[in-house]
Amino acid sequence: MIEVQKNNFLINEEVNNCLKNIIKTKSFANGYIFYGAEGVGKKQTALRFITEIFKQTSPEENVEERIINNNHPDFLIIKTDSLLETKSSRSSDLEKTRKSGSEVIKVSQIRNIKTFLGQKSINSEKKIILISDAHLLNEAASNCLLKTLEEPSNGIFILLTSKLNLLLDTIISRCQIIRFRSFSSKQIKSILKEYLDTSKVNINTNLKFKDLINSANGSPNQLSKNIEIWNDFSDEIICKLDSPIKNSVEILEISKLIYEKLEIHQQMCLINLIQTIWWRKTKNISLVKKLENLKYLLRRNIQPRLAWEITFLKISMEDT
DSSP: OOEEOOSOOOOOHHHHHHHHHHHHHTOOOSEEEEEESTTSSHHHHHHHHHHHHHHHHOOOTTHHHHHHTTOOTTEEEEOOGGGOOOTTSOHHHHHHHHHHTOOOBOHHHHHHHHHHHHSOOSSSSSEEEEETTGGGBOHHHHHHHHHHHHSOOSEEEEEEESOGGGSOHHHHHTSEEEEEOOOOHHHHHHHHHHHEEGGGOOTTSOOOHHHHHHHTTTOHHHHHHHHHHHHTSOHHHHHHTTSOOOOHHHHHHHHHHHHHHOOHHHHHHHHHHHHHHHHHHHOOHHHHHHHHHHHHHHHTTOOHHHHHHHHHHHHHTSOO
């Protein structure tokens, strides 16, 4: 078992210096796009940025806490529907949505922004809207957001995304892009050494630190997620995933387990890990492509268990 000791990973100094200058000069744009790979600190940095903006006009002690808890009167966060767990939402419906990976940001959520901006600011000069996973805006929501961005208002928009190409060009053109670069292998290794309790590693597993680093793709957060996901599996399952599976019964068993134990985003992380490990062992590009196609199937809401079964069965016929 591998245990994470801390949660606060390295800070992106280049981005921080840029945002500090914006705050110092009060040269705020109407919209910002925080763009970079998953898990490189976009949301954490955005929350700090928002906190500092509010502190300029309302230096109350609990600003940061209110932002984090999403109860500041001049702050609105927009998330995908599956993350908005309301009293009227049934847990079974939420679980079904998370399993299918069908999260979207709807037009009704963006229309709420207009209502929010139409109200007078209470504690600050500006109202701030944070849109998480902005690439999940559906077509109607994207067009509605574009109109809102075009209209003069007392708001600052911050869009978080790992897929800039999925945003409308007209939305991108109206925002200042803040690029979050992935961390180097050296930085990731430093994080692995500093933040992980390596004394808790089970030496009988076939998981290698190099695989964790490579599968993280320069993302400290991804590194942490990969470790958490891998720890959810028994040693027996880890051993089975250590190399391409040939036995059809084992393929059906492990596909069922993956489907039952992991949500879609966790399954994506698992695929990255498997790709890294199997490529190291086989150097088989066809195998890697089949796993990449598995990601595509999951994103297209193909039944996850069936997608895993078909992929593993196809791989079992490879000469590895």
